[in-house]
Amino acid sequence: xxxxxxxxxxxxxxxxxxxxxxxxxxxxxxxxxxxxxxxxxxxxxxxxxxxxxxxxxxxxxxxxxxxxxxxxxxxxxxxxxxxxxxxxxxxxxxxxxxxxxxxxxxxxxxxxxxxxxxxxxxxxxxxxxxxxxxxxxxxxxxxxxxxxxxxxxxxxxxxxxxxxxxxxxxxxxxxxxxxxxxxxxxxxxxxxxxxxxxxxxxxxxxxxxxxxxxxxxxxxxxxxxxxxxxxxxxxxxxxxxxxxxxxxxxxxxxxxxxxxxxxxxxxxxxxxxxxxxxxxxxxxxxxxxxxxxxxxxxxxxxxxxxxxxxxxxxxxxxxxxxxxxxxxxxxxxxxxxxxxxxxxxxxxxxxxxxxxxxxxxxxxxxxxxxxxxxxxxxxxxxxxxxxxxxxxxxxxxxxxxxxxxxxxxxxxxxxxxxxxxxxxxxxxxxxxxxxxxxxxxxxxxxxxxxxxxxxxxxxxxxxxxxxxxxxxxxxxxxxxxx
Numbered sequence: 001x002x003x004x005x006x007x008x009x010x011x012x013x014x015x016x017x018x019x020x021x022x023x024x025x026x027x028x029x030x031x032x033x034x035x036x037x038x039x040x041x042x043x044x045x046x047x048x049x050x051x052x053x054x055x056x057x058x059x060x061x062x063x064x065x066x067x068x069x070x071x072x073x074x075x076x077x078x079x080x081x082x083x084x085x086x087x088x089x090x091x092x093x094x095x096x097x098x099x100x101x102x103x104x105x106x107x108x109x110x111x112x113x114x115x116x117x118x119x120x121x122x123x124x125x126x127x128x129x130x131x132x133x134x135x136x137x138x139x140x141x142x143x144x145x146x147x148x149x150x151x152x153x154x155x156x157x158x159x160x161x162x163x164x165x166x167x168x169x170x171x172x173x174x175x176x177x178x179x180x181x182x183x184x185x186x187x188x189x190x191x192x193x194x195x196x197x198x199x200x201x202x203x204x205x206x207x208x209x210x211x212x213x214x215x216x217x218x219x220x221x222x223x224x225x226x227x228x229x230x231x232x233x234x235x236x237x238x239x240x241x242x243x244x245x246x247x248x249x250x251x252x253x254x255x256x257x258x259x260x261x262x263x264x265x266x267x268x269x270x271x272x273x274x275x276x277x278x279x280x281x282x283x284x285x286x287x288x289x290x291x292x293x294x295x296x297x298x299x300x301x302x303x304x305x306x307x308x309x310x311x312x313x314x315x316x317x318x319x320x321x322x323x324x325x326x327x328x329x330x331x332x333x334x335x336x337x338x339x340x341x342x343x344x345x346x347x348x349x350x351x352x353x354x355x356x357x358x359x360x361x362x363x364x365x366x367x368x369x370x371x372x373x374x375x376x377x378x379x380x381x382x383x384x385x386x387x388x389x390x391x392x393x394x395x396x397x398x399x400x401x402x403x404x405x406x407x408x409x410x411x412x413x414x415x416x417x418x419x420x421x422x423x424x425x426x427x428x429x430x431x432x433x434x435x436x437x438x439x440x441x442x443x444x445x446x447x448x449x450x451x452x453x454x455x456x457x458x459x460x461x462x463x464x465x466x467x468x469x470x471x472x473x474x475x476x477x478x479x480x481x482x
Contacts, residue, residue, distance in 0.1 A: 031120060035127030038117050038135050042142070047110050048212055048289070050145060051358035051424035052103035052153055054296040057086035058462060059427040060444045061417070062303040062350070067449055071335065071342050071349060073301045076448055082296065087446050089455040091482055093468050101467035102295035103153065107146045108172065114143035115175045130203075137203035141214035141222065144196040145290070145359070147171075148226060151189040153425055154464050156480070157432035158230050163187035167478055183478055190230065197223055206246075211281060211289040211357070217246035218288040221360035224368045229429070231437050237372035240365045249284040249362055250392035253324035260336040263300070263353045267328050277328070280357035290359035292424070299422050301337065301351040305330060310348055312417050318398040325393055325418055328352070350422060358424040363389055367419065370412045379405045386412055393419070431457045 032038050056062060064087055065074030072078060079087070085094040095101050117139035122132050147169070151158075156166045168189040170181045201219040208215045224240035227233070256277055257270045267277035280289040292298055313326040329352035334343040337351065366389040374382035386408070387399045402408055413434070420426045434440040435458045446453040455461060461482040471477065 031116065033125050035121070035124045035132055035135065038121045038124055041113060042117055042135060042139055043212075044113065046106075046294075047113065047142060048291050049106065049294050049297065050110060050142075050149070050290045051292050051297070052149065053292040053299055053358075053422070053424060054082060054086065054103075055153055055425040055428045055464060056299060056422050057083050057303075058089070058444070059431060060442070060457075061306055061309045061421045061427055063306050063447055064303055065344075070344055071301060074303050074349065080296065087448075088453050089444075089446070089459075089461055091461065093465055093471075095467055095469075097468045097472065099468065100295070101469070102293040102297070104150070104467050104470070106293055107150050108170075111143055111146050111172055112175055114139045114146070115173060118143065119175060133203040134205055137200035138214040140196040140200040141204070141218060144193045144200075144222065147189050148193050148222075148229075149425070151186055151193075152229065152429045152432070154466065155186050155189075156463060157429070157436055158186055158190060159436050160231070163190065167480065190226065193226055194223070197226070211283070211286045214288055217243045218360060220246075221287045221365060224365065224372075225360070228368050228372065229433055231433075233372040233375040236368055237376060240369040240372065243287065243360075244362070244365050244369065247287055247362055248365075250366075250389065251278070251283070251285055253328065253393050254395040256324065256328055258328060261338060263337050263351075266337070266351070266353050277352075277354050279355040280359075283357060283361075285362045286357040286359065287361055287365070288359040289357040290424075291355060292358060299350065300353050301331075301335065301349055303350060304344070305348040305350055305421070309417065309421060312414055315414055316400065316411055317394065318396065321394050321396040321398070323394050323418065329354070356423060363419050367412060367416050371409065371416075374405050374409045374412060377405075379403060379408050382408050382412065386415060389415065389419070428462065432462055 032041060064076040064079065065071055067075065067077045069075040076084070076087070081096055081099070082094050084090075118136060121136050121139070124132055150169045155168045156162070159166065164185050164187045166186040168184050168186040171184045171188060171192060172181055173192075197219055200214070201216060204214060204216040204219055206216050208217075220239045220243035224236045224243060227236035227239065255270060256267055257273070259266050259268050259273045265276040269275040278284070280286055280291060283289075310326075313323045317323055329350065331337075331349040331351050333345050333347070334341050335349050335351060337353075366385050370382040370385040370389075373379075373385065380403075383400060383402070390400070391397050400408075400411060402411070413430075416430060417427065431442075431444075440457075442457045444455050444457055459482075460480050463480045463482060465482055466477060466479045471479075
């Protein structure tokens with residue numbers, strides 16, 4: 001058997017001179033030869049933790065607690081260094097020298113694993129050609145997911161006028177740890193993502209064995225997001241509709257309530273409080289489940305909702321109606337998460353204690369369809385999709401009836417904010433993309449102990465920097481000044 005290096009890959013993008021992004025050789029591992037071994041490799045549970053959550057500390061949806069808050073997990077003084085750097089809009093690095101960046105490093109470790117599968121599985125022994133191509137296609141979807149996330153966190157948002165020049169991220173398509181790498185353009189990353197997805201689509205299964213398996217509806221969901229980010233709304237609409245033709249399930253949130261003195265499981269059925277709100281493994285809305293990184297990947301009870309976000313939940317809410325997302329996943333004025341009640345009058349704590357899927361979900365597909373429809377001139381269709389989603393989220397809802405495309409578009413964008421306030425890095429990406437799509441710029445304000453940290457949403461600090469560990473080994477790597 002040939003030998004290949006696979007594992008955590010601390011050094012996969014830890015740079016040395018001459019654009020060589022490797023330093024620490026990962027643990028040795030025997031490359032698989034038969035198809036079943038490739039399947040096992042692709043089913044490694046570490047690949048599932050593939051979403052960065054900590055960039056939310058840059059956005060307008062949250063505020064920290066007091067320096068030493070009554071809700072200790074939300075105390076600013078207790079925050080990790082990276083959270084403080086992001087929340088205070090600090091210039092330069094967000095991690096300390098030598099500190100592990102849980103998203104960058106895990107993403108490139110995952111990419112290495114996907115490359116092993118992509119570049120070798122078609123020559124595997126045993127198994128049919130169709131089955132080999134299915135595994136190859138699923139790996140292509142996984143690699144594409146990592147690259148779309150990376151380029152939208154560590155680079156400028158896609159702008160057709162400058163994407164061929166804007167710095168993207170390093171593009172690694174081989175498992176050769178001795179190759180040279182370069183930071184390619186944003187356009188090159190998007191081209192690779194779309195190429196991988198188009199390669200994968202015809203070879204993906206139409207039957208999903210579990211919610212972590214990439215199937216054909218995942219490919220359509222993925223393309224709808226890519227095209228939305230690019231501002232290609234016709235293509236986004238077409239792909240979102242194809243995904244919804246397979247799964248358009250929405251959960252009726254009015255069936256759920258909260259249970260006191262509980263963390264995990266505090267959101268439960270009204271009729272049986274032992275039945276928890278479905279997680280990423282069982283949620284019928286999950287088209288393809290992914291989770292936050294193992295470190296800095298869970299935001300439960302770590303911050304309060306900003307006043308602006310709170311006001312968004314009240315906007316467009318019919319008289320006598322309740323937005324169940326706000327009722328279920330936030331604690332207002334106090335939290336009953338254990339033996340004692342913690343009181344924080346006038347504030348709202350984000351504390352769902354639900355492991356949401358951060359991959360692709362049907363609510364996002366409804367929102368992409370609605371946004372793309374109104375942007376391509378079909379406001380009536382947009383409103384229909386929007387009302388369908390709202391009926392599943394708002395108790396005693398009444399249909400929206402506006403005919404003004406501008407009003408409908410703003411409502412769709414507000415609905416995205418209400419539906420996915422702290423999902424992966426979605427709000428960060430939305431703020432960046434709306435600056436391109438709609439020339440939208442806003443002031444983000446983070447209060448702390450009587451002072452305000454403030455930054456424009458178009459500031460380069462909205463782009464996360466290359467980690468210090470990488471820069472220490474290759475100080476010449478080009479990057480954004482922040």
